Amino acid sequence: MKAIVTPGPRPVTDPSALLDIDAPEPVLGPRDLLVEIRAVGLNPIDFKVRRIREPGETAPDILGYDAAGVVTAVGPEVILFKAGDEVFHAGQINRPGSNAERQAVDERIVGPKPRTLNFAQAAALPLTSLTAWELLFDRMRADPDEEETLLVVGGAGGVGSALIQIARAKTRLRIVATASRPETREWCLDLGAHAVIDHSGPLDEALTAAGERAPKYIASLTQTPRHFEALVRAVAPQGVIGMIDDLPPGPFDSLKSKSVGLALESMFTRSGQGTPDMIRQHEILAEVAALVDAGRIRTTLTEVLGPMSAATLREGHRRLESGTTIGKLALTGF
Template sequence: MTTSRAIGYRHNHPVTVSDALVTEDVDLPVIGPHDLLVQVQAVSVNPVDVKLRVSAPTDGLRILGFDAAGTVVATGEEVELFSVGDEVYYAGALDRPGTNQTLHAVDERLVGHKPRTLTMAEAAALPLTVITAWEALFDHLRLDASSRGRLLIVGATGGVGLAMTQLAHTLLPDVEIIATASTTERAGLVRSLGASQVVDHHGELAQQITSVAPGGVDWLFTAYSQDQMDVYAQIVTPFGHIVAIDDGARDVTPLKSKAIAWHWEFMFARSLHQTADMAVQHDLLETVTELVDAGRLRPIIEHDLSPISAHTLRQAHKLVESGHLAGKVVLHDW
């Protein structure tokens, strides 16, 4: 076999346009010394896929997709962590062709063994969001099992928020989780995953937090930080920490009088800059696999589509663009 079937875009069309995503045969990926060649069996769609399709330029066909689950069919000469036949899952890299293709090359240091208790589709729902949540909690906020205090998760029913709620509940026993949600049903979901308090995502945040946490919160994760600095300055304690994942410049001056630290989380930083500790993401996913197989963490899936095609991927992009999901959109089988 010399080609792989791939789905991508050549023009920045709205998702309603029939050729917003197209299917083409492309050359089989060339694998480097640390690469795995994976037969992709399931993928999921994340907001980053939508952002790229709408605005990122392309020279020819740009193949989208980050989350994937599948089976290793070939390995590079220096691969040590995997063998042909292993079932794996991962979130890929920003600067390489995406996972929306039948055969995909990925650096083994970004890959984990798939949880044995999950289907391929279920496994594909996890990597990008759980890596982001993990890095936010443990790399940036530097929380551990001895941490005590209050964590506010703004946007708790997004993919990252759902993963973070579970990780914090499972691994941080003395951290109280306060979450924001937009409906009663979604509030029930995040409570079931470990949030002890839930406030209205569309309400006046400072007032609501004051009512449930009079002393404020020690740590704040946000997926929606635009124009929120004054509010965050009110509700975060002195010497507290905020970590954000959305885009755009921010004036953090209101945080200064309390010496509140601001962090950006970007899960592609390690692979994009080829950091010396890239294998941390492999180790992270291996730990996640253990948590999943022990019944302590689970994927939250709202839509499961099949087969993987340009048509179903356009459906998935449309669902993600709606901004109304409380869980992931996954696709499986070609």
């Protein structure tokens, strides 16, 4: 089958950073689906792994996580799906990925594709929706009925775009997003943020200047080390700072006087560690699909770069590495 691989850590400007190959067909495990990939969504994790992946860590080194497609075969213990079902998923970091014609993926981390979306629109959603949902409800343990404030740092990115919508659809929280450009500010407001502040300066000062109260929940999605001291000053006593990117340098003594929690989220924990509640990702994706089909959440896809190839995928990585994308990029199948 056709696939795209990384031969090892190389800059995105190197034409050999990603290569078209003929790869072996996936081998199904007992609870695996064989999914014919119709579209893939791109995320920063794609280029971050490409930058560090050494040859031989997986066989073959097929990257890619977000995907939407059609089930063509199932393992002997599959109970959730059948051949012909349209699905979407975010895959696993320790198995061959979605940059291929076909992919084997555990049914417990797969959801039914939203009926109202095409494959590219659907492929933009799984990883960011799962990350946002898990961060808000599983890690920060936000109460949907609380009338507190949620600060979303990096609201126009992929996870921020999903988190704003999920919080607006599922909670009574006041959502304050951060952005620094007119177009990203409007994007956040259009997705459902109640207010937007500028993150180019100290965030605690920006919150005060905007007349916003101290947020009980802070979702720090980008540049956490840069903003961390301001976030500690900004967070309400007994609040929570949740994060998905790099930890700031310790110590964390500054959190103690406010009894502030620090919550870490990795969407790949459940699948990578094989946790007993791995099926929770299937349940979350099913609820996301239902919210989409009910018109309460929309796709965050902003551009389809074309059919999948090493060249178009490399262009997608280049754009993500620039740090200026809004929403999500996608590629259609080969």
